[in-house]
Amino acid sequence: MAYASISSAFVGRSGELEALASGLRRAFGGEPQGVLVGGEAGVGKTRLLQEFLAAAEEAGAITALGNCLEVGAEGLPYAPLVAAMRQLYRVLGVELERAAEGYEEQLSGLLPELGGAGPTPGDEYGRARFFECTAKLFERLAGDRTVVLAIEDLHWSDRSTRELLAYLIRSLHRCRVVLVATYRSDDLHRQHPLRPYLAELERLRAVQRLELARFARAEVEQQLAGLLETAALDRGLVGWIYDRSEGNAFFVEELAHSYQDVGRVGLSSSLRDILLVRVEALPDRAQQVVTVAAGGGSSVEHGLLAAVLGLPQEDVFEALRTAVGAHVLVPEADGDSYRFRHALMREAVLDDLLPVERSWINRRYAMALESDPGLVPADQRAGRLASYWYHAQDPARALPAALEAGRQARRGNAFAEQLLMLERALELWEQVPDEVLRDLQCYDCADEAYPRRSQAGVDSDRLRFVDVLADATVAASRSGDPDLSVRFARTASHVIDDTAEPECAAWFWLQRARAAHFHSQTGEEESKQARRLVEGRPPSAVQADVLSRISATGVLTGASQEHIAIGEHAVRIAREVGARAVELHTLNTVGMLRVRVGEIEEGLTLLREVCMQSRGIDDPYLQTRAYVNLSSQYELLGRSEEAVEAAREGLAIARRYGLIPTYAALMLNNLADSLLALGRLREAEEAVTSMLEYATGTAWSDDLFLLHAELALLRGDLAGAAEYLAGISNDDVPDRQMQKTLPWSDLAVRVATRSGRFAEARAELLSAIGDGLPPSFDDFAWSLLVHGATAEADCRGLPGADVGRAEVLELIRREAQRLSRAVPLYEGRAHMLDAELARAEGRNTPEVWVRAVEALRPTGRPYPLAEALFGAAVAYAAAGAREEAGRLLREAEEQARKRGDTELLREVTALAERARLPLDLSPFAEAPAVSTDAPDPSAALGLTARERDVLRLLTLGRTNRQIAEELFISPKTASVHVSNILAKLEVGNRGEAAATAHRMRLFPHDDRPPSR
Incomplete structure (x- = not known):
């Protein structure tokens, strides 16, 4: 991918840009305006200012920009104003000199080019006259033009600059001036002189204050698309950069640059140095507290931090107060914990540690938490302890802690967190002594169909490596990573003996079949492999699930009574062995099959019953799948209102269980389809925008591209629709649904x-x-x-x-x-x-x-x-x-x-x-756009509107009969019109008439024949 150092797309900030534009419009009307733009370093203040200045110039304003200097500011008074005035002089030249006539002496400090002798030393009224003359200069300059004066980095400004700006804002009246100043809000410590200054200015009616927030995930994605010059962004890359940058535009650029250079998301040395500047400026004790806090996690409780530090409380309080005052740490809303102002700053601090230091800090945290579990909230205890022991590089303690954290995450439907813990457990397995493994107790896989230990031929209650693989396979699927799910299942195939444990092997083949569905494939071959392993064996949950999956391929390849029969057989087995979730999954499939074969009301009734019954089972996958399928069947039958209702219910369930992105993307796709069908375009576009966060770079990207293509086609953007279609590999995927x-x-x-x-x-x-x-x-x-x-x-x-x-x-x-x-x-x-x-x-x-x-x-x-x-x-x-x-x-x-x-x-x-049919436009229809086209050249030829229509068709090679058909006139009338056209154009035949029309470019946009 190519890389642009600055994103080609101006992302977000529409509200802030409109606020600035509104101020500019008022200034054009003779009302001076002041705008203060704040935000943390790197949030995008400069880019916003650049966009505004460019727009102001395009609107006809004169702009000038000055920057405050970080070093030596107090020794260089008015430095940003001097730079801005020189820009104005380069643009206006003699006009500025004329506006300064009579004030050259007072203004020479701002602009030596005026040639004045300068203010008289020791003149006690000289400063007042200088301020007044500066205001008069701007009133003259902005009498018949709009002037935008922008000052960047006001947090570094000298006192004289601040006072002159305040004077201009207060004293300018009835002139066309906009004063814009930016500042870093995170640099304003409690004693910073800009704090009371901003508060005072904000009280003025003509001043508005804007605070730039960090980007949301969708905006980061747009910024990355511009930086990496591609629309096909990897969802994982977007997530990593968003999580680490926390929406700070500068950090997004730096992380993208790092990714482009080394192929991974990491901190460059320059970015690390920038992030550590504030930390290194702290006193030694405050640095110690910050270093230990970095090892505690994204947020650390005061009691836990104090226990790990082992310092007197007075020293802890003083160090924390210093770190908070320097905007390194920020107190959380609960008042009892702290986090880093930015996650990347914490990462930079951790990167600066020696490995043994980081291990030692995490061990201290783990031991403190084991000694006093009440130091952290109960719902975080297992996960935090597992993380501390893992980073302390103690596998014997980290593995049991990770498994327990995985169990708790699963109980809370936190599948991504469960997956992380299980991945760590699998990673640590070979590093743990046998005596520790022998003590690990087994726990059931989340999937009801996973073979019980008696079915697998395993009598011991020890936890097996393959059991962890099974739960990781399910967690990966439910957290939206089907490819990882397949990798776990393939790993299991190397561990399991098909002959000794056929049901277990079949279960893993079944997970591979399900994962194929996420890539728009049927998974038919994988299902056949699973069926081969369970055929002829006693009834079991996995056997019912395999038959259920085979039945479901009929929904994807073409439903038949045979598929229904297989599904009903699976239902009987599931009931026999008490596999309630498998039973309802299969009934859901049978309901869809019945709809597809024409048994519509029977199928819909069954689908609705499954939706109701699924609520009594704690199986989020079952509940969301039931509503996904009910909404899709309603839509296929043209019952879009009911489809929307079902999709919204399902989306609420998916969000409640945290089934993001997989099931939310599916439900949003169904919802957008139905809303489009109903003509509820705004709501459909909102659903597509929400789907962007979950579907980009996943198996659901094709659905997203189809929706974008449909929207482009509605807007008449044929090229855009074709481009979205080209992004879908319709022919390259075997076994495609x-x-x-x-x-x-x-x-x-x-x-x-x-x-x-x-x-x-x-x-x-x-x-x-x-x-x-x-x-x-x-x-x-x-x-x-x-x-x-x-x-x-x-x-x-x-x-x-x-x-x-x-x-x-x-x-x-x-x-x-x-x-x-x-x-x-x-x-x-x-x-x-x-x-x-x-x-x-x-x-x-x-x-x-x-x-x-x-x-x-x-x-x-x-x-x-x-x-x-x-x-x-x-x-x-x-x-x-x-x-x-x-x-x-x-x-x-x-x-x-x-x-x-x-x-x-x-x-x-x-x-x-x-x-010639009148259209009575609805009062709600959009007003027709005012035409900005050049005068119609056919008018000079004396052609009537109808003759122009005929000539257009004539240039496309239509015969008189075809012209008559398209214009709903008789062939004889068409012939008369053609004769009149030849006479008015003074040509001898139809070919010459067409040539004349082309030469005069009478129909430059008619590049395709009219439809119908």
């Missing part, structure tokens, strides 16, 4: 059609159909076939496009005959398909479109209703039924606006213009 493949193909056909690439649209349709569409994917299939037929209809009559059309249309008809029409959405799409097929064959009758409209109205979805309404309006207009065409077109416009479909609105407007 059809529920992923078909929506991709459908969207690809739509993008190609709207871009005028009809051959590409046809090729994608034929590739998707292949040897036939799979059964039980009716919603996706109907949509794909309709849009494929639309492409064929839109390109009718274009050169070369008619070749092979008949075969394509016949293929579409054949595939459609196999699809269900059981719900209004499918019925409506079926009628739309009939209408598009007729249009592709040169027939376009309104009645078929009307049937589609009436079938789709009950769905409450603006799409595809808007498309059906538009198609009906086109057909009625062609038939000469103008009143009916106008009514339907207005309704189509209303539905297109509801959905936010910019492209369809363009087509609606074009049809209204061609057919």
Whole structure:
């Protein structure tokens, strides 16, 4: 990846930039403004100021910037103002000299170029006159222009500069001046002179004070995308940099630079030196306290810190007060603990320790906590103790502590923390003496189907390495890392003897099958391996789970009665062995299968029952999966309102259990899909934005890209939609799920059609159909076939496009005959398909479109209703039924606006213009943009609006009959218009007319044929 030292994207700060812009607008109106911008070092004050100054210059303001100096400030009075005045002089030159006339002597201290002799030494009123003359100078300069004076790093300013700025803010009236100053809030210790100064200025009405917060995770991701010049960021990289930078823009840049240089996220020596400056300036005792505090964790309690230090309380208090005053440590809200002002500062302190020092500090913490467990909250005790012993490099004590911390994290559904503890346990296993391992007690894996010890042929109650691997496999899956889950399962395959422990081996194969689902694959081969191991064996939970998984592949590849039978057999086994969670998981699968094979109400009833019953079982995966699947089935049936309700319920469960990012990403994807279908665009975009945090760089990136492509298509951004589609590896993944493949193909056909690439649209349709569409994917299939037929209809009559059309249309008809029409959405799409097929064959009758409209109205979805309404309006207009065409077109416009479909609105407007149909805009419709285009060159030729429409089509090579069809006029009328055009252009034939239109660039943006 390339690297930019400063992100090309200006991230966040929209509110702060708008506040500055608002002040600028008031200044343009003659009201002087003052803006104070604070924030910690590196938070982005300078970048914000740069963006504002650039915007101010673009708006016509004159800008000047001065910087306060860190060293020797008191000996260089007015230094930032002198620098700013010199910038103004370079820009204004003689105009500034004219504004300073009469004040040269007083102002020469600010700008020696004025040539004055300077103020008289010892003049007790000289300072007052200097301040007044400076104010007069700005009033003259800003009488007929806006001036922005910016001062950076006010925390280093000298007293004279501060007093002059305060005087200007108070005394300037009715002139166009903006004074902006930035300062570091973390440098303002209790006695800093800027504290009372800022408080005094903030009381003035014309002064506003902004405090820049650190970036949120999404903003850090945007900044990294600009720094690394790629949109395909690794989710782990984003997480590491966000966690370590804590949203500080400068630290993000430094960590990204380090990653680019060495391929990992680490502290560069320069960044470490910057971070340690404050620490090294502390007295020795305060440094000792800071060093020990760094070893205690991200936050450390006062009592625990004091116990480890072993110092008199008076010395501890004094050292802590010094460290807090220097903004190294910060008291927590509870008042009884401390944290570092920034996590990277703590990391720099730890990096500066010798390994033996860090080990010794952690051992002291562990021993203090074991002696007095009450020093930390009870819910943190196990995790903290495990961490201290681990960093103390004592495996014999660290391993049992890590296992206990893992158990507690699992009980609290803290799967990421559980995974960390189990990874450490696996790492330490070989380092621990046998006598310690012998004393480790076993505990059950979180998954109900994991074989009990009697099934595994293990009589001992000792904890085994493979048991820890099993729990780590589940924890990795639930914390959103399926690849790590697979690695653990593969490791287990080298440990387990398939012959001695077939159920245990089958269970690990099953986890690999589940992980495949996270990569949009079916996991069919892995499921078969698991089935081979349990076939012919006594009933067990793992056997039921294996059959359940095989049944579930029908949802991904094409449901059948055989899949349902396998699922029902799995349910019977699960009930026999008392595996309640496996039973409900399988019933959930059977419910989806029944919906897919046409037993819709039976399937939905079963899905709803599972959702209700799952609440009585403490299995977060079961609960979230139940709601994910219920919402998706509702959406596939066109029942989007119910889908939204189910998705929101499931999302609440996922968040309550901490199942982030995996299940939240799934639920947000379902939610966004349904909201888009309902035309609730703002809510859908919010869901997509939330999904960014969880899905980027994961197996759900493809779903995110599809949503982005859909949104781009709605906005009319065809290039953006194509780019998002290109980011999805639709053909490169073997065993890919059809529920992923078909929506991709459908969207690809739509993008190609709207871009005028009809051959590409046809090729994608034929590739998707292949040897036939799979059964039980009716919603996706109907949509794909309709849009494929639309492409064929839109390109009718274009050169070369008619070749092979008949075969394509016949293929579409054949595939459609196999699809269900059981719900209004499918019925409506079926009628739309009939209408598009007729249009592709040169027939376009309104009645078929009307049937589609009436079938789709009950769905409450603006799409595809808007498309059906538009198609009906086109057909009625062609038939000469103008009143009916106008009514339907207005309704189509209303539905297109509801959905936010910019492209369809363009087509609606074009049809209204061609057919001369009035559009009564809704009072809530956006006002038309004021045109900034150059005058229409066709007006000088004397062409009427209708003649211009005809000429446009003529330049595209249309015949008179084709022109008549598109403009809803008779061929004879089209011929008359063509004759008039030839006469007005003074040309002899149609070719010369087209050449004249091209030469005069009458239609520069018409780069694709109009649809319909």
